Amino acid sequence: MSHTLGIRQAQKQKTRQALLDAALALLEEQSLSSLGLREVTRAVGVAPTAFYRHFRSTADLGVALVEEALGSLHPMIRTTVSTTGDREERVTRTIDLIARHVDGYPAHVRFIARERHGGVQPVREAIRDQLARFAEEVKDELAKDPVSEGWSEDDLLMLAHLYVDQMLSTASLFLEALEGPREARPERTRQVAQLAARQMRLIGLGRHHWLD
Amino acid sequence: MSHTLGIRQAQKQKTRQALLDAALALLEEQSLSSLGLREVTRAVGVAPTAFYRHFRSTADLGVALVEEALGSLHPMIRTTVSTTGDREERVTRTIDLIARHVDGYPAHVRFIARERHGGVQPVREAIRDQLARFAEEVKDELAKDPVSEGWSEDDLLMLAHLYVDQMLSTASLFLEALEGPREARPERTRQVAQLAARQMRLIGLGRHHWLD
């Protein structure tokens, strides 16, 4: 199925990726709506006009970044929600996985948190769609759990959205800890993990008494 | 206590407010990090240099907008959380109050949601501080409730943050409904209210079984 790309296509994809990477780096200290096309090409070391060979506009590049940041996350979601072990263990495992992801891809996390309500409509929509897909997947996994017996489809989706929002909020807090003063980092990370654990535990409790 | 301002100070405050209003309007379709000082002064109808008489930079103006958008919200929070009535009633009353606020100040809500994780550090910090103050106030109100007997201070604050995040998320959803196609607006608003009600109900359930 996969076809070996010619030298030409390979080089094109390479600069395209360089543009995406440079943009992501520049977005650490600004929003997409203020990201200039020249700024990006300058960082890559390529002529401004080369940008148009890959993207119509910076908004278009933003949508591509959404794919990159969230597209590869689906398998992780599935495995996370459906991990075995007792309830407390699953909570800590989930939070640990989030922390690990933030550590590995901080720029991606920041981009999503920032542009989810950002000033560029197409990007907002792309993020909303991806998160809705996540919620659907979480819902499917929740449905398999015996605890969900008797739940309506609406209620399952409501809970799924709550979980997704919670995960994003937690990821954002981990990121803040990561950006804070170096010496306070471990302690702050611990605090965030503890807060997230309690909140997830409380939501889990509400879940178990939903049908009372 | 209040002193009648001279013509001079009054006129100054008037243009200052005009700058804030114009900025807020311009921020409906972009982020603060891309908002230009000339853009704002042009919208108001004053010379670009007049801007410096009121703000050091657009970031500075952003911080002022945070005060305007969130500063006046504290009394509302207090009265909301401490309203009487049975649990179901309190949930719907709270959500109704949020919806009303979004209706009345949509630009403020959008600004806070957008810049909370936005590209301008001082503004992010200002919003974080204000939200932390909100959480403290919610915590104080929660502590008065007999349900909170035996709760640790940490757990109360954890729940307070969960509620604050939930409120902001709900407000943002109401805003999206408000911005959507005119004909789908009532139905979409109803859906958001229903979703928020269920989520708050579930959190409330978790709260009541916290000490099991």
Place this chain on the structure above:
DNA sequence: AATTCCAGAGAACAGTTGTTAACTGCATGG
């Protein structure tokens, strides 16, 4: 009534932006 103060105006600055057009050189397919 004379003086000080200061919000806002005006002009100019160097530097930036997105977009256009015509080009070059090299990998590709006939």
Place this chain on the structure above:
DNA sequence: CCATGCAGTTAACAACTGTTCTCTGGAATT
């Protein structure tokens, strides 16, 4: 091997940006 395609370059454009300095008119102070 040669003709075509196309990623990236070069140059130029009008428009825009934040910031500085100088000036002005009228309110505030004395």
